[in-house]
Amino acid sequence: MSTSDLQPGRFITLEGGEGVGKSTQMRRLAARLEAHGLTVVTTREPGGSPKAEAIREAILAGRTRSFGSMAEALLFSAARIDHLDTLIRPALARGDWVICDRFSDSTMAYQGASGEPDAAILRALERIVVGDSRPDLTLILDMPPEVGMARADARRQARGEATDRFEGEAPAFHRDLRSRFLAIAKAEPQRCAVIDADASEDEVEDRIWREVDARLLSKVRNNGNDTPAQPVDKP
Numbered sequence: 218m219s220t221s222d223l224q225p226g227r228f229i230t231l232e233g234g235e236g237v238g239k240s241t242q243m244r245r246l247a248a249r250l251e252a253h254g255l256t257v258v259t260t261r262e263p264g265g266s267p268k269a270e271a272i273r274e275a276i277l278a279g280r281t282r283s284f285g286s287m288a289e290a291l292l293f294s295a296a297r298i299d300h301l302d303t304l305i306r307p308a309l310a311r312g313d314w315v316i317c318d319r320f321s322d323s324t325m326a327y328q329g330a331s332g333e334p335d336a337a338i339l340r341a342l343e344r345i346v347v348g349d350s351r352p353d354l355t356l357i358l359d360m361p362p363e364v365g366m367a368r369a370d371a372r373r374q375a376r377g378e379a380t381d382r383f384e385g386e387a388p389a390f391h392r393d394l395r396s397r398f399l400a401i402a403k404a405e406p407q408r409c410a411v412i413d414a415d416a417s418e419d420e421v422e423d424r425i426w427r428e429v430d431a432r433l434l435s436k437v438r439n440n441g442n443d444t445p446a447q448p449v450d451k452p
């Protein structure tokens with residue numbers, strides 16, 4: 218059957234440390250879903266709406282660092298509220314598929330690793346901000362942080378960009394981040410899939426597609442029943 222009439226929309230997030238390939242794989246996943254007739258909206262956090270992009274700019278330039286990690290968690294949350302209200306929820310209501318480069322797990326991991334707010338407070342904040350708009354699937358791209366940081370460094374040099382607020386943190390911070398993302402995946406295996414991202418772009422794309430097919434497309438094809446479906450043809 219054609220997947221062109223698949224309804225309703227699904228919400229997919231990509232998470233992980235710096236330079237793990239989230240933006241690259243978001244583009245590839247969107248193209249693959251579109252090739253199956255789905256309407257896909259790609260977006261990112263922090264940002265994704267004009268007001269949220271303004272908050273992004275202030276945080277990543279380091280202008281809010283002195284406020285402390287609790288205040289930064291609130292700023293990321295304020296940006297998320299606007300992004301959800303103006304872009305994500307309307308797109309899902311239309312039946313579009315939304316792919317977001319980072320979402321609330323990044324607040325749990327990054328602001329958690331930054332020290333001040335404990336996990337219970339961050340979880341409460343997430344419930345207030347995200348409510349029922351939890352992702353249907355979160356792909357956690359995993360690799361040794363030094364590999365991701367080297368990729369991010371090369372990308373930054375190629376583009377002539379400066380180090381941003383979190384890229385400049387110490388190696389121990391980035392190791393802590395990795396274990397925090399893996400702990401989230403372990404606590405919520407229904408929602409999260411860990412993808413070994415230390416491979417070629419094509420291979421990582423295939424690993425992601427297998428998860429999306431098994432966890433989302435097969436169920437949508439079966440109108441929500443969990444019975445196995447035919448795999449989606451590769452584009």
Ligand SMILES: Nc1ncnc2c1ncn2[C@@H]1O[C@H](COP(=O)(O)OP(=O)(O)O)[C@@H](O)[C@H]1O
Nearest residue numbers: 235236237238239240241368369372416417418
């Ligand atoms: N599988 C891969 N192998 C090698 N380099 C990659 C791979 N995926 C992405 N890259 C490169 O690594 C850099 C970071 O990738 P990007 O998708 O921007 O990561 P992120 O969005 O997670 O920060 C980019 O220059 C990108 O071209």
Ligand SMILES: Cc1cn([C@H]2C[C@H](O)[C@@H](COP(=O)(O)OP(=O)(O)O)O2)c(=O)[nH]c1=O
Nearest residue numbers: 234235236262263293319320323324327383
């Ligand atoms: C969404 C979000 C991002 N961040 C951080 C992670 C990144 O260092 C930065 C986003 O910058 P970005 O350039 O999008 O990073 P990347 O290419 O690695 O995805 O903001 C948080 O600390 N908390 C959050 O809630």
